[in-house]
Amino acid sequence: MIGSLASQFLPCLLLAAIQFLVALPWLWAVDPDGFKKQARSAAGWGAAVGVVLGITLTLDLLFSFQRSSPIFNFIGRCYGSILHLQLLADAFVIVLQLLLLAWPKGGAVALAAFREGMRQPMFWLIAGAAIVIVSVAVFVPYFTFGDDYKMMKQICFDTTMLGAVLFGVLAASMSIHDEIEGRTAITLMSKPVNRRQFLLGKYLGILLSAFALTLIVGWCVNWALHYQPTFNPLDEVVDPMPAQVKSMLTPKLEALGKGDSAVFWKGTAAWLGEASANTLGLVLGFGQLMVLLAIASALATRLPMVANVILCMVMFFLGHLAPVLKGVSQELQAKNPNTAMYLVSFLTQLLDAVVPALGHFNMGPAIIRDTPIDVAQFTLYVGSVLVYAVVYTTIALLFGLILFEDRDLA
Numbered sequence: 001m002i003g004s005l006a007s008q009f010l011p012c013l014l015l016a017a018i019q020f021l022v023a024l025p026w027l028w029a030v031d032p033d034g035f036k037k038q039a040r041s042a043a044g045w046g047a048a049v050g051v052v053l054g055i056t057l058t059l060d061l062l063f064s065f066q067r068s069s070p071i072f073n074f075i076g077r078c079y080g081s082i083l084h085l086q087l088l089a090d091a092f093v094i095v096l097q098l099l100l101l102a103w104p105k106g107g108a109v110a111l112a113a114f115r116e117g118m119r120q121p122m123f124w125l126i127a128g129a130a131i132v133i134v135s136v137a138v139f140v141p142y143f144t145f146g147d148d149y150k151m152m153k154q155i156c157f158d159t160t161m162l163g164a165v166l167f168g169v170l171a172a173s174m175s176i177h178d179e180i181e182g183r184t185a186i187t188l189m190s191k192p193v194n195r196r197q198f199l200l201g202k203y204l205g206i207l208l209s210a211f212a213l214t215l216i217v218g219w220c221v222n223w224a225l226h227y228q229p230t231f232n233p234l235d236e237v238v239d240p241m242p243a244q245v246k247s248m249l250t251p252k253l254e255a256l257g258k259g260d261s262a263v264f265w266k267g268t269a270a271w272l273g274e275a276s277a278n279t280l281g282l283v284l285g286f287g288q289l290m291v292l293l294a295i296a297s298a299l300a301t302r303l304p305m306v307a308n309v310i311l312c313m314v315m316f317f318l319g320h321l322a323p324v325l326k327g328v329s330q331e332l333q334a335k336n337p338n339t340a341m342y343l344v345s346f347l348t349q350l351l352d353a354v355v356p357a358l359g360h361f362n363m364g365p366a367i368i369r370d371t372p373i374d375v376a377q378f379t380l381y382v383g384s385v386l387v388y389a390v391v392y393t394t395i396a397l398l399f400g401l402i403l404f405e406d407r408d409l410a
Helices: 002-030 032-039 042-065 071-102 104-119 121-139 148-181 184-189 195-231 240-254 260-300 305-335 339-354 375-405
Strands: none
Touching: 002 032, 002 042, 002 071, 032 042, 071 104, 071 195, 071 260, 104 121, 104 148, 104 195, 121 148, 121 195, 148 195, 148 260, 148 305, 195 260, 195 375, 240 260, 240 375, 260 305, 260 375, 305 339
């Protein structure tokens, strides 16, 4: 037993050290002064070493006493999920710091908007409601004759996207419009921060906070998708894209260990593979968030919250219905060509050209299909759709800057 403890000590120490190192950036961001104070004191270093050794010994004892146990796969999955959560927090810290470095004034506005968004009760209320919906979706029977998993996955991604869009539109409508109407924007303009830096900084800060909501709910979606087949064992669930990524990661990570530790790494690879594949769906929803938030930010320079939210809802429904209306009008024109149908066809084509094509951001076609989709091809599709989202977002924000340019702030 002592030999087993000694042989597992260094691998467990490495696992604990990795988690500790990735925790440093977000710990610094939470309390910079306290972090620096602890880093300069011997007591702070002693506490850090104690935490790492405590985690190391816990893992070491678990590996030594639970020999040949299937629990190692679950522990590896938990380790990967915690690492995933910490890496997401680190990514936000790094992005915000780079934004401050590259664009100091606008970055400061974005950082303030991001913090304001994360501190709002509305953020956690919407996130909590979305997590509850995702959790309940695991147990609900859908009576789809073998496609319950696909239906549940579609609901999870739609819930994640709609929660982030709802928060983003409400936050932009309240934050930007209230600061303009409350004359607090005048104080910002005298820092000096110009109107362009104010609007774009607000947009980026709210966008990042809404994306944080997406990733938090998405982390819970990964667990929900993992457990759904357990509660519905009648469906034979093979999720193609996560399976592809797992098949690439598992041999590499399993090679890091032997025996029980290989099972641990297999669980870690399973989480990282599923999270990577599902993140593509979350990023697809993020593109829709970008577009609608840009529209809400542009309208918030002139309209109050209620009118802004209603117009964004209209834009959301038109963005999904415009291609359908265009197709129907073209079919009717082909069957009955006359002046009225030409006019209807022209108006539907104009509507389809003006409103954003939100149907491209739908995850449904990638989920509900008989043939599996290649993860590399889907990644390229997501990238191309994001380019479209960036272009439409740029146009919407330019329109917002034009509206904001001659807005009286006094």
